[in-house]
Every structure is written in structure tokens, then in C-alpha cells.
Amino acid sequence: MGLKRDVSLSTGLRYRGPAGYLTFILHRIGGVGMGIFIAMHILASFVGGRFGGAINGIYENWAFQIFIFFCVLFHAINGLRITILDLFPKLLDYLPEAIWIEWAVFIPLFGLSVFVILKTALGG
Amino acid sequence: MTKKSRTLSLKQRGLMNFEAIMWLFTRLSALGMYALILFALTGALVMGARNNMNFADVMRWAFMPNVSHVQSTDLASTDTWATPLWKLTASALLLLATAHGVHGLVVVADDYITGERGRRYVRLLSILLMTAMSLIGLWLIWTS
Numbered sequence A: 001m002g003l004k005r006d007v008s009l010s011t012g013l014r015y016r017g018p019a020g021y022l023t024f025i026l027h028r029i030g031g032v033g034m035g036i037f038i039a040m041h042i043l044a045s046f047v048g049g050r051f052g053g054a055i056n057g058i059y060e061n062w063a064f065q066i067f068i069f070f071c072v073l074f075h076a077i078n079g080l081r082i083t084i085l086d087l088f089p090k091l092l093d094y095l096p097e098a099i100w101i102e103w104a105v106f107i108p109l110f111g112l113s114v115f116v117i118l119k120t121a122l123g124g
Numbered sequence B: 001m002t003k004k005s006r007t008l009s010l011k012q013r014g015l016m017n018f019e020a021i022m023w024l025f026t027r028l029s030a031l032g033m034y035a036l037i038l039f040a041l042t043g044a045l046v047m048g049a050r051n052n053m054n055f056a057d058v059m060r061w062a063f064m065p066n067v068s069h070v071q072s073t074d075l076a077s078t079d080t081w082a083t084p085l086w087k088l089t090a091s092a093l094l095l096l097a098t099a100h101g102v103h104g105l106v107v108v109a110d111d112y113i114t115g116e117r118g119r120r121y122v123r124l125l126s127i128l129l130m131t132a133m134s135l136i137g138l139w140l141i142w143t144s
């Protein structure tokens, strides 16, 4: 039984729910981003040679490192929040507060990481 | 009025179908990955990462403790980084992450592909992808 969509795809993509929409879409981008990266990285390492080396060379670039670290760190921190609230559903009443805590953890950690990656990459 | 589902305990909600089981697996595998990543990170610091590695190298090791991830560092020897303990840790992380990630991709695909046939193809493809990634990954871990 196929589900029938009530709205068009473009309307769906523009949807903004009442709470946690930004974290939802960033979690999804992070998850899919990691999925594509890890699959390509495993294949490139397996194939090896000049082609694999060229692909893996992209991954050593500092700009790519910043992007993938965003995916990983956000997905991990947001994923922990989802896990805790889902396994203890009473805490769902504090969803907005939980999301604030999440940003308070994510922003300093990610900011510091970007600073360190740039400092290493630009030879500071 | 019936109770809102979010106020029901896990037991009251029941886990009768594949999607519900995978819902729980996604969360438990998240906790499992946290444990393995913190274990790898602690191990790296114990084995001397503070003096011989930059931040990106330590993170690379923490998220996948495979010896090829520390080969371009200042370590004098990588022997202690290639023990069976680390290969087992890396294998566990690989299998958990692959199952979690591929099922996550199916969840995402289901939001956009709603036809019965399309969903069957997505599932078939996901099983192929999961098997291939797990086997190739294991091969890479145990031969590097």
C-alpha cells in the first residue's frame, strides 16, 4: 500500500514545524552527508591507486574537514539529545530547553575545532 | 481522551514491527557508537596522541580507530595502534555505523519515495549497500 502525499515535494521541503525544525533538517543533512562520505571513503580506500588517492585527497583538505566535522559533531550531539528524550519520554516536555543546551554544547566545541583546524592548515 | 503516545512508556507502546525495532536499534546503536568513540579517544590519549598528533588526526582515530588513520603522524611506532583490540573496536564501530547509517538512509528515502515498488527497490538496494560496505570495511580493517 503506497502512501499518498498530501502536499507537493517543494511544499514539503519548505515546511517549518513549530519546534526543532532546524535541528531536524541539520540532523538529516549530517546523517546523509556522513553516509555519502563514509561510503565513498571506504570505496576509495578499497580501490586505491591513483583514483582512490585522488578521492581521499579531497578528504584531507581543510575545507572538507570543516564540513564533515560539522556533520559528525552536530549529528552526534543532536543524536544524543534525541536518544535521551526518546528513551525518557517525560523529558519531552523540556524539548526547547534541551535544544538550547545542545547549542550551548555544539557552538563552543565546533568553533574551537574550526579554529584549531584552520590554525593547523594555514600553518599558524 | 486517549493518552498521547509520548507519555507512554516504551513497554506500553510495544515493539511489534520491524520499523519499531529499528527505531529502538537506531537509539541503542547511537549509545553504542558513543561508547566506542570515547573508548578510542581515551586510548589515543593514553598511547601518546597529545605529543604526536594534531587535532584532526586524533578525531579521525576516535571516529574510526584503524591504524591507517594515524600513519601520517609523528608517532615513532604504530604497533600499539594496530593490535587485535583496536581492530575489534574498529569492526564493532563499522558494523554499528553501517547498520545505523543505511537504515537511516532508508528512513530518509521513505519520506520522498512513497510508491510500493519504489520502496521495495530502496530496501533491496539498502541490503546490498549494507552487505557490501560491511564486508569491504572489515577487509580494510583487518588487512591494514
Ligand code: HEM
Pocket (backbone or CB within 6 Å): A027, A028, A030, A031, A032, A034, A035, A038, A075, A076, A077, A078, A079, A080, A082, A083, B026, B027, B030, B031, B033, B034, B097, B098, B100, B101, B102, B103, B104, B105, B107, B108
Ligand atoms: C555517535 C554517532 C551517532 C549518533 C549519536 C547518531 C544518532 C542518531 C539518531 C538518534 C537518529 C534518529 C533520528 C530520528 O529518528 O529523528 C539518527 C538518524 C540517522 N543517522 Fe545517526 N547517529 C550517529 C552516527 C551516524 C553515522 C556514522 C551515520 C552515517 C553513516 C548516521 C546516519 C544517520 C541517518 C542517515 C539518519 C536518518 C536521518 C533522518 O531520519 O532524518 N548516523 N542518528
